[in-house]
Amino acid sequence: xxxxxxxxQRAMRETLRxxxxxxxxxxxxxxxxxxxxxxxPALWKAIADMGLTGLSxxxxxxxxxxxxxxxxxxYEEFGRVLCPSPHFVSSVLAAGILxxxxxxxxxxxxxxxxxxxxxxxxxxxxxxxxxxDATGIQLQGNPGADGYRLSGSKSCVPFAKAAQRLLxxxxxxxxxxxxxxxxxxxxxxxxxxxxxxxxxxxxxxEICFDNVAVPLSARVGEPKSGWTLWRAVAEDGMIALAAWxxxxxxxxxxxxxxxxxxxxxxxxxIGSFQGIAHPLATVAxxxxxxRTLVYQAAWAQATRRPxxxxxxxxxxxxxxxxxxxxxxxxxxxxxxxxxxxxxxxLYQRRAKQSQLSWWDAKTLEEQIADSxxxxxxxxxx
Amino acid sequence: xxxxFSAEEMAFRAEAAAYIRKHCTxxxxxxxxxxxxxxxxxxxxxxxxxxxxxxxxxVSWPVEYGGRGLPAIYxxxxxxxxxxxxxxxxxxxxxIIGRTLMTHGSEFLKREFLPRILRAxxxxxxxxxxxxxxxxxxxxxxxxxxxxxxxxxxGQKRFTTSAHFADWYFLAARTxxxxxxxxGITLFLLPMKAPGIAVHGxxxxxxxxxxxxxxxxxxxxxxxxxxxxxQGFYYISEALDFERHxxxxxxxxxxxxxxxxxxxxxxxxxxxxxxxxxxxxxAVARLVTDLEVARMHSLRVVDSLNHGRSxxxxxxxxKVWWSEVYQRLADAALELVGPGAxxxxxxxxxxxxxxxxxIHQCAVLPTIGAGANEIQRNIIARRGLxxxxxx
Numbered sequence: 125x126x127x128x129x130x131x132x133q134r135a136m137r138e139t140l141r142x143x144x145x146x147x148x149x150x151x152x153x154x155x156x157x158x159x160x161x162x163x164x165p166a167l168w169k170a171i172a173d174m175g176l177t178g179l180s181x182x183x184x185x186x187x188x189x190x191x192x193x194x195x196x197x198x199y200e201e202f203g204r205v206l207c208p209s210p211h212f213v214s215s216v217l218a219a220g221i222l223x224x225x226x227x228x229x230x231x232x233x234x235x236x237x238x239x240x241x242x243x244x245x246x247x248x249x250x251x252x253x254x255x256x257d258a259t260g261i262q263l264q265g266n267p268g269a270d271g272y273r274l275s276g277s278k279s280c281v282p283f284a285k286a287a288q289r290l291l292x293x294x295x296x297x298x299x300x301x302x303x304x305x306x307x308x309x310x311x312x313x314x315x316x317x318x319x320x321x322x323x324x325x326x327x328x329x330e331i332c333f334d335n336v337a338v339p340l341s342a343r344v345g346e347p348k349s350g351w352t353l354w355r356a357v358a359e360d361g362m363i364a365l366a367a368w369x370x371x372x373x374x375x376x377x378x379x380x381x382x383x384x385x386x387x388x389x390x391x392x393x394i395g396s397f398q399g400i401a402h403p404l405a406t407v408a409x410x411x412x413x414x415r416t417l418v419y420q421a422a423w424a425q426a427t428r429r430p431x432x433x434x435x436x437x438x439x440x441x442x443x444x445x446x447x448x449x450x451x452x453x454x455x456x457x458x459x460x461x462x463x464x465x466x467x468x469x470l471y472q473r474r475a476k477q478s479q480l481s482w483w484d485a486k487t488l489e490e491q492i493a494d495s496x497x498x499x500x501x502x503x504x505x
Numbered sequence: 506x507x508x509x510f511s512a513e514e515m516a517f518r519a520e521a522a523a524y525i526r527k528h529c530t531x532x533x534x535x536x537x538x539x540x541x542x543x544x545x546x547x548x549x550x551x552x553x554x555x556x557x558x559x560x561x562x563x564v565s566w567p568v569e570y571g572g573r574g575l576p577a578i579y580x581x582x583x584x585x586x587x588x589x590x591x592x593x594x595x596x597x598x599x600x601i602i603g604r605t606l607m608t609h610g611s612e613f614l615k616r617e618f619l620p621r622i623l624r625a626x627x628x629x630x631x632x633x634x635x636x637x638x639x640x641x642x643x644x645x646x647x648x649x650x651x652x653x654x655x656x657x658x659x660g661q662k663r664f665t666t667s668a669h670f671a672d673w674y675f676l677a678a679r680t681x682x683x684x685x686x687x688x689g690i691t692l693f694l695l696p697m698k699a700p701g702i703a704v705h706g707x708x709x710x711x712x713x714x715x716x717x718x719x720x721x722x723x724x725x726x727x728x729x730x731x732x733x734x735x736q737g738f739y740y741i742s743e744a745l746d747f748e749r750h751x752x753x754x755x756x757x758x759x760x761x762x763x764x765x766x767x768x769x770x771x772x773x774x775x776x777x778x779x780x781x782x783x784x785x786x787x788a789v790a791r792l793v794t795d796l797e798v799a800r801m802h803s804l805r806v807v808d809s810l811n812h813g814r815s816x817x818x819x820x821x822x823x824k825v826w827w828s829e830v831y832q833r834l835a836d837a838a839l840e841l842v843g844p845g846a847x848x849x850x851x852x853x854x855x856x857x858x859x860x861x862x863x864i865h866q867c868a869v870l871p872t873i874g875a876g877a878n879e880i881q882r883n884i885i886a887r888r889g890l891x892x893x894x895x896x
Contacts, residue, residue: 125507125508125509125510125511125514125578125804125807125808126506126507126808126811127506127508127805127808128506128808128812129506130506133506193506377890381890381891381892384892385891385892392893392895393893395886395890395892395893396892396893396894396895397895398879398882398883398886398895400892401882401883401886401887401890401892402879402882402886404886404890404892405825405881405882405883405885405886405889405890406825406882408822408885408886408889408890409802409822409825409826409885412802412805412819412822413798413801413802413822413826414798416801416802416804416805417797417798417801419506420508420801423506423507423508424508434797437793437794437797440790440791440794441794441798486787488790489786489787489790489791490786490787490790492789492790492793492794493786493787493789493790496766496789496790496793497770497780497786
C-alpha cells in the first residue's frame, strides 16, 4: 500500500497549478460569471497545450493516454481555482461516450479534435421536469427509415454556445432503457437555444428542437444502447467531479483557516476559539477522508478493479464535504463573507450546484444501495 | 498509488485470521458487549496465551526482545483481524507498557517484564486519570514521596479499566509539585495486590466495569520507577504513538454493520421486506459510505506510519471519524429496525437478540475515551491547520 502520488503525477500537478494561478485567478472566474461562452479562450488553449483536453484519450487520437488518477489530480486543481472550462463535458463525458460507442468514422472525425481542444462537444442530458434517471429522458427520437425527428427540449446544457456538436440522448421506446445517443450539429435547422442563468453563473442553455431531422448515421453505438453508454462514462464522470469537489473544499478550508489566524476579536485571533477551530477541524477531517476516498476510486478505475460503488460514494461524500466546507467557510468569515467581494461565495455557490449536478445525492444513494442489496452476502466494502 | 496491501501482508492476515478463528472458542467473545478490551476470564486469558504461543504477541517488537521485528503495519493487520472475529485485542502490555520499557526502562525492568509480556502472563491496568485529571492529565495529583530507597504513594485514580483483575499497575504519580505541572510526573510499576491498594468497581453503560483505585501509603521500590523521575508525562505522550494505529479497528465497525445489514436483508415490517424500503436503502447507502471513509482514515494512519511521517493528526482524524460514525450507525440501526429495537438481549422478540440496543450504549464511550474528541479536534486545528492556541 502507498497512498502517495508518483513523482510524475506530482510534477503534473505542479505544472498545472502554476498555469492555473496565471490564467484562472479569481478575477477571471468572476469575469466569466454569466458570460455567454463561459470560459476564456486563452485558458482553454493553455489546458489544450498541456495535453489535458486529450488526457485520457488513446495516443492514436492524439491523447496522453493517462489514467483516472491523473484525471483526479487535474480535477482537484481545477476545483481549487474554480477553473471555468468545458473540459468536463467535452474531454470526460463526450470523449468517453464516443470512445465507448462511436463508429470508427465518428471517432476519427471528433476525438483528435477534442484532444487538441479544437472542438468542444457537450452533453444535453436533462429535460424540464425530469431527473437523472433513465425515465427522465422523454425527448422522443421517432426513429424511422430516413432518420430521427426531434421535437421538444433539453435543459441545463453546459457550454452549448461553444459546442460544435451536441450529444443528445433521446427516447426510442417505452421501456426504461430504450434510449439512443445522437451526435447533432447545433446549427441544424429547427434547433434554437437560449441561455439559462445558474447559481454558479456558468454558461448553461435550454435547447429547443422543432421537428429537427437527424440522420440515422448520427447515432452513437448500437440502437437502444444509449443508457449503457451513459453508464459507461459514469465512473469517470463521478470521479472527476468528486476530485473537483475535493480541490474546491480544500481551498475553501484554506481561505477560512487563513482568515481565522488573522482576524482579531476579543483581543485574540478568532482561530484560537474552539467555536471557530473545531468546525474547521471537522472540515479538515472530511476533506482528508474525501480525498483518500476519491483517489481510491480513481485508482480502482485506473487499474480495472470494480469501481462503480466507489465512484458513487466518492461523489456523494466529496460533494457533501465540499458543501460543508464552504458553509463553515462562510460562518468563519462572518459578515464580510456575505459580501460578493470575498471569494468564499464563488466557492460556496459552485459547491452546491456541483453537488446537484449530473448525479445528485438521491441518484448516487440509490446506486449505492442497489449495489449493496443486489449482491449476495456482505463481504466488506 | 496502491490501495492494496502487499502479498506478504495479506498472507499474514490470512494466517492470523485462521489462527484466531481456531482459538476463539466458546466464551472468548463477549456477546454482551462490543468490548474487546477485557482479558479477564479463563477463556479470554487462554486465548491470549494461545496468541502468544502462535507468535502473535509482539509481532512488531525488535527480535532482540523476542519479537518478530515486523513493520508497525503488522500490528494494524493483527488488530483488524482480531476485531473482525470479535476477539479481545492484544493488551496494553505489548503496546504501551512493553514499548515504554524498551525505550526508557532499566535492564532490570526489561528482564523482569518483557519476556512475561510476550508469554501473556501479565495483565496490566493503566492508572492515568483521576477525579480532577481527565482531559487535563498533567494536573494529576496522586502523590509519590521519597521514602528511604523507594517511594510512598497516596491518592486516588479513576477510570482504571481492568484494575479488578490486573496483575500489575502502570501508574503515573506526582513526584514534584513545585514546578510546571507536566514536569513533575513519574511512571511506576506496582503489583495490584500491593498492600494499601483498594479497588472499587464503577459499572459502565457497555455492561462492563471500570474502577476507582485508592492508594494508601503504598510502598514502591526504586527499581520500579520507569525511566527518569519527572519525565513521566513525556513518556505517556510518546506511548500514545505506539497504539494509534490499533485503537480503533475499522473491522470492528464493519462487523457491527454486517449484523445490521444482515438483519435488514432478511427481516420484514408489516409483511414488507425492510430492504425494499427507500428510507432504509438511503440510510444504508449513507452508512456504507461513512464506513468506507472510516476505512480510508485508518489507511491514512498506517500510510503515514509506513512513510515514517508523524501520524498524530491522521490518528486524531481517524479517532473522531470512527467514533462519530459508530454513534450514527448505532442510532440508524435502532431507528430502521423499528419498534422493539429497545429490547435487550434475552427478551422475547428482541431484534437480533438485543444486539442493536447493546451497541447503542457501547457507542457512547468512544467519542470520550482515549482523548475526547474535543482534544482530538484541538490537535487537528493546531497541529494540522496551524491555528493558534487559546490564551
